Amino acid sequence: MENKTQRVSEIKSIALVAHDKKKEELVDWAYRFRESLKGHQLYATGTTGAILEKRIQLPVRKLVSGPLGGDQQIGAMITENKLDLLVFFLDPMQSQPHDPDIKALLRIAAVWNIPFACNQSTAEFVISSPLMSRDHERLVPDYEQYLLSRPIE
Numbered sequence: 001m002e003n004k005t006q007r008v009s010e011i012k013s014i015a016l017v018a019h020d021k022k023k024e025e026l027v028d029w030a031y032r033f034r035e036s037l038k039g040h041q042l043y044a045t046g047t048t049g050a051i052l053e054k055r056i057q058l059p060v061r062k063l064v065s066g067p068l069g070g071d072q073q074i075g076a077m078i079t080e081n082k083l084d085l086l087v088f089f090l091d092p093m094q095s096q097p098h099d100p101d102i103k104a105l106l107r108i109a110a111v112w113n114i115p116f117a118c119n120q121s122t123a124e125f126v127i128s129s130p131l132m133s134r135d136h137e138r139l140v141p142d143y144e145q146y147l148l149s150r151p152i153e
């Protein structure tokens with residue numbers, strides 16, 4: 001698949017997600033990096049978003065709760081080029097009823113070359129990057145070229 005470059009604005013769209021036993025960890029992380037998150041557009045799955053908004057006092061656009069389709073909504077945002085960063089504190093010690101949705105989200109984030117941090121230390125590296133506060137370029141699949149390469153009878 002061919003790639004092309006895509007401009008990413010200095011104001012990022014960031015999705016924040018945590019499984020139940022990881023929610024406190026995400027709140028602590030978000031609180032610690034509140035100043036870095038401020039000014040970006042924040043999204044979250046339903047429960048995570050409600051907790052975050054209350055605890056870090058920043059506006060968060062809340063999607064549907066994960067088990068009811070929130071992970072898929074974030075995946076759709078990625079395919080529509082509406083997301084720049086995914087911070088997803090997933091729980092590797094508990095099975096989730098919507099495991100296929102989680103796998104699909106991580107796959108689509110990989111397809112579209114979206115930075116995704118699935119634990120606290122990676123999230124710390126990412127949020128500390130100088131790219132967080134300036135515009136930059138990202139390689140993405142060249143969908144137009146992809147379509148041209150498809151045989152159509």
Ligand SMILES: O=C(CO)COP(=O)(O)O
Nearest residue numbers: 045046047048065066067
């Ligand atoms: O399950 C989730 C992600 O897979 C998170 O959903 P909630 O934020 O609604 O708990």
